[in-house]
Amino acid sequence: MIPYGRQEVIEDDIQAVVDVLRSDFLTQGPVVPRFEQAVAEKVGAAHGVATNSATSALHIACLALDLGPGDWLWTSPITFVASANCGLYCGARVDFVDIDPRTYNMSHEALADKLAVAEREGRLPKVVVPVHFAGQSCDMAAIHALSERYGFRIIEDASHAIGGRYHGEPVGCGRYSDITVFSFHPVKIITTGEGGMAVTNEPALAERMTRLRSHGITRDPAQMTHEPDGPWYYQQIELGFNYRMTEMQAALGISQLGRLDAFIARRRELVARYNRELDSLPVTRPWQDPDAESAWHLYVICLGEGAGPNDREEVFRSLWEAGIGVNVHYIPVHTQPQYQAMGFREGDYPVAEKYYATALSLPLYPALEEPDQEYVLSELRGVLQ
Numbered sequence: 001m002i003p004y005g006r007q008e009v010i011e012d013d014i015q016a017v018v019d020v021l022r023s024d025f026l027t028q029g030p031v032v033p034r035f036e037q038a039v040a041e042k043v044g045a046a047h048g049v050a051t052n053s054a055t056s057a058l059h060i061a062c063l064a065l066d067l068g069p070g071d072w073l074w075t076s077p078i079t080f081v082a083s084a085n086c087g088l089y090c091g092a093r094v095d096f097v098d099i100d101p102r103t104y105n106m107s108h109e110a111l112a113d114k115l116a117v118a119e120r121e122g123r124l125p126k127v128v129v130p131v132h133f134a135g136q137s138c139d140m141a142a143i144h145a146l147s148e149r150y151g152f153r154i155i156e157d158a159s160h161a162i163g164g165r166y167h168g169e170p171v172g173c174g175r176y177s178d179i180t181v182f183s184f185h186p187v188k189i190i191t192t193g194e195g196g197m198a199v200t201n202e203p204a205l206a207e208r209m210t211r212l213r214s215h216g217i218t219r220d221p222a223q224m225t226h227e228p229d230g231p232w233y234y235q236q237i238e239l240g241f242n243y244r245m246t247e248m249q250a251a252l253g254i255s256q257l258g259r260l261d262a263f264i265a266r267r268r269e270l271v272a273r274y275n276r277e278l279d280s281l282p283v284t285r286p287w288q289d290p291d292a293e294s295a296w297h298l299y300v301i302c303l304g305e306g307a308g309p310n311d312r313e314e315v316f317r318s319l320w321e322a323g324i325g326v327n328v329h330y331i332p333v334h335t336q337p338q339y340q341a342m343g344f345r346e347g348d349y350p351v352a353e354k355y356y357a358t359a360l361s362l363p364l365y366p367a368l369e370e371p372d373q374e375y376v377l378s379e380l381r382g383v384l385q
């Protein structure tokens with residue numbers, strides 16, 4: 001089976017993990033801070049806070065921005081459920097902004113319209129979570145300009161986008177946001193098995209997220225309510241979690257990060273071939289914003305004019321029968337029963353729903369070999385013609 005995405009793990013990665021297993025620390029040692037520093041440096045951010053998943057990084061990012069009951073979090077309906085769930089974890093309410101029909105990212109025009117209405121109704125969001133879908137950055141300058149006008153904070157969900165760029169700078173540099181979150185799940189750009197990281201330029205946010213990652217506990221006397229009882233002393237000053245990453249994961253992450261540029265370059269090569277070879281087929285290829293360079297987590301095509309969900313299902317089934325694990329990213333979050341129970345309805349986000357009806361993710365990962373990609377293309381030609 002050719003999957004839609006998968007990790008590439010080489011001997012060096014394995015050795016890095018084994019070295020940690022032979023060392024003194026399996027958790028809370030020196031390797032996690034090294035990984036945090038390496039990622040922060042790579043993306044041009046001041047601080048990194050590693051976690052056991054991007055989902056937990058999103059959760060503590062929301063908490064660090066004081067999102068809570070009575071507040072609103074807005075995100076895109078075309079994302080993994082975690083981008084929205086983080087708001088619910090905090091007791092906040094969640095709403096969605098429809099997507100741009102070309103990039104499939106949150107539309108900043110739709111965001112502007114919705115903000116104007118929300119201002120009149122007194123329900124402006126506290127946090128907006130733009131998702132860099134498939135690895136292509138949202139129009140962050142436009143979203144940031146709106147945040148200045150309406151006073152919301154920004155968490156970039158860059159789970160797809162480590163190694164991507166926007167306006168010539170790495171995604172994660174934080175020019176247009178408060179916090180950026182990366183995922184290191186095996187289908188993503190680099191992996192730690194499970195894992196994630198929040199990066200920020202604000203020391204206070206980094207400190208708060210570091211504390212929330214580990215039970216809300218501090219050993220810093222400056223943060224305590226009174227002088228420490230002694231050298232053993234710590235205080236839990238708020239409710240946190242155990243969202244820590246292990247040393248083995250961080251070692252794998254450091255090793256993988258060393259190949260980030262090569263991973264992106266390889267993904268680009270594969271994308272260039274898809275773009276070339278799909279030119280003559282009745283499909284929409286992924287449109288690229290000239291202001292951004294995608295990290296190419298996903299290669300999503302939309303079936304051509306007149307195609308509907310039935311055609312997509314037929315294509316999907318035929319390719320699976322041929323051993324090609326195509327996928328659909330994503331089922332609009334507002335159509336999930338969890339969100340329907342909160343009052344969302346089909347039809348609420350028409351652009352997202354139209355996109356969902358015909359979208360299909362083709363296999364894309366650095367270890368995908370040319371003959372396998374050729375096979376995907378020939379099977380796709382076969383079902384479409």
Ligand SMILES: *Cc1c(COP(=O)(O)O)cnc(C)c1O
Binds near residue numbers: 056183184
């Ligand atoms: C994968 C993903 C997440 C969650 O990442 P985990 O590391 O699996 O928790 C969140 N948002 C988006 C957009 C994702 O693709």
